Amino acid sequence: MCACWSSRAHTVTDIGFRVDDFAPEGPIRFSFVSPSWEIPYSAEFTDQGLVYSPVGDDALVSVQRTALPAADWINQHKPYLYFAGDRILTPDDRLHAPRTDLPPFDLSLLAPVEWDGVNIQAESMDPERLPHTVQYYMYRYLSEQQHFDVLIDDDGSNEVADLVGITADDKDITITLVHCKYSHEPAPGHRVIDLYEVCGQAARGAKWREYGIEALLRTLYNRAVRWAARNPGKSPYLLGSIDELYRIRERALQLRPHINTVIAQPGLSAAVCSSEQQHLLAGAHSYVKALTKGTFTVYCSP
Incomplete structure (x- = not known):
């Protein structure tokens, strides 16, 4: 189609x-x-x-x-359409709302970083790997914080996530979906608009737990092939290779799957996170955790 x-x-x-x-x-x-x-x-x-x-x-x-x-x-x-307040409009035009108010967002899930050298209004690192961008910073930061067998730049239309990290051993496979978003203003603050889209991306990414890890890996494999075709001489593989991804795909059905979710928004300030922002994050966190049972981390500014 x-x-x-x-x-x-x-x-x-x-x-x-x-x-x-x-x-x-x-x-x-x-x-x-x-x-x-x-x-x-x-x-x-x-x-x-x-x-x-x-x-x-x-x-x-x-x-x-x-x-x-x-x-x-x-x-x-x-x-499906996802609205503020953890409400969902289904394809048959039924609006579902939570029966009880969500608890306040756990501010300990905010992970402030310094964003040194980053233009927080520049999101995509592009095939040229622009170092002043939010995506590039997260690529380097997360690569130093944890091990990935494969880390893919999936930035583009209908992306799984901006960055997708994959780690597999003899028993488990862990997928880390990293959703990055630029700041709408040059300084961090408490703007709700900075979180709307990236929270929606996190909710869409969580659906891959229902679709299945094999379907996710197949989609990533096909998208990486098309990414490379659009960008001759460049590779979407920031760590690992197409061969490593193929080897993981071959044994994915025998592994126990885990999906972890990361939001990166330097326009959010942990010090002044507003009640409206906390409510939006609480809705995304509740939905993502219900589907994935994995971790949920928000990288922001101090």
């Missing part, structure tokens, strides 16, 4: 979903993002439930040799 716009087609697995407006009222605004194009969309509640529509020109989705507008496809295959 693939999506095409302006004569550039991409498989649906390479199409990302980016929220463009975090306002508490009005239509939901987001974009479909591919490696070569972006299409703005909106979603509004009607008598027929939540209805998705393109803001301008639409893409075409090819399914079993039949082309149809992307709006038709997404209205037939609605995604």
Whole structure:
């Protein structure tokens, strides 16, 4: 299955979903993002439930040799939407809210670091491995803090995570999903907008525990091949290699899986973390822990 716009087609697995407006009222605004194009969309509640529509020109989705507008496809295959307060809108337009208030976020899960030499408003290290970025800092920092057999740069449309670390021994396989986000301002603070998207990324990443580790490794393998094809002479493997990933894939079904989640947002200040930020983090933490049973760490500024 693939999506095409302006004569550039991409498989649906390479199409990302980016929220463009975090306002508490009005239509939901987001974009479909591919490696070569972006299409703005909106979603509004009607008598027929939540209805998705393109803001301008639409893409075409090819399914079993039949082309149809992307709006038709997404209205037939609605995604789960995650809102503040740990609320979830299901594909059948049912809004689920927690029966009880979430406990306050455990501030001990905040891990302040200094971000020396980092422009906290620059997120992606790109294939050139730009050293002043949030992603590059986390790559070097985590590599020094723990061992990875494989560490992959998966940054891009519909990513599993910005960085994915894999460690395997005779009994266990541990996947570390690192979700990085730039700061909206040059100085750390208590802005809720700095956490909306990265908390959503962490929630989406947790779903891989349900899909299965083998499916996750297969997806990473295929995405790494495409990453290398888009960037001749570069490698998505920051540590390890495609051969090592293949060897781990071969025995993954015999290993006990673990998924750990990391959020990296230097725009968040641990010293002034607001109640609104704590509430958002508490929702992400509750959801991720329920699915993965793994660790949940937030790297931020002091």
